[in-house]
Amino acid sequence: MPEFEKPSSLEDEYFAREEIEKKRKLALKQADELAARxxxxxxxxxxxxxxxxxxxxxxxxxxxxxIDTCFNCKGIWLDSGELEQLLSxxxxxxGGVMRAVLGIFRKK
Numbered sequence: 578m579p580e581f582e583k584p585s586s587l588e589d590e591y592f593a594r595e596e597i598e599k600k601r602k603l604a605l606k607q608a609d610e611l612a613a614r615x616x617x618x619x620x621x622x623x624x625x626x627x628x629x630x631x632x633x634x635x636x637x638x639x640x641x642x643x644i645d646t647c648f649n650c651k652g653i654w655l656d657s658g659e660l661e662q663l664l665s666x667x668x669x670x671x672g673g674v675m676r677a678v679l680g681i682f683r684k685k
Contacts, residue, residue: 627652 625634627647634645634654642662645654655663 628654 625636625645626632627634627650629652630647630650632647632649634647636643637646638644640663642655642659644659645656646652647654
């Protein structure tokens with residue numbers, strides 16, 4: 578019978594480190610995938626819901642900006658950059674837009 582040489586302890590350590598690194602990368606990949614799935618689920622659950630009262634938001638186009646409004650609590654929500662768009666518009670345009678926004682909820 579041929580005798581097999583036992584691998585050296587350095588070889589054992591190398592392969593053990595390689596195995597640990599593979600498992601670590603797999604765990605990180607799975608964690609990233611899980612986080613992405615949870616983000617999508619939260620987005621589906623909360624998309625276009627009022628942060629104040631939880632009712633559905635309605636998107637209304639006012640000038641160059643689409644404003645999310647809640648007709649239940651009368652909240653007005655702007656997405657990132659929309660306030661700057663309203664402020665950077667000329668005075669004649671931004672004044673009209675702001676009057677239109679405020680007019681959404683005025684009592685008649």
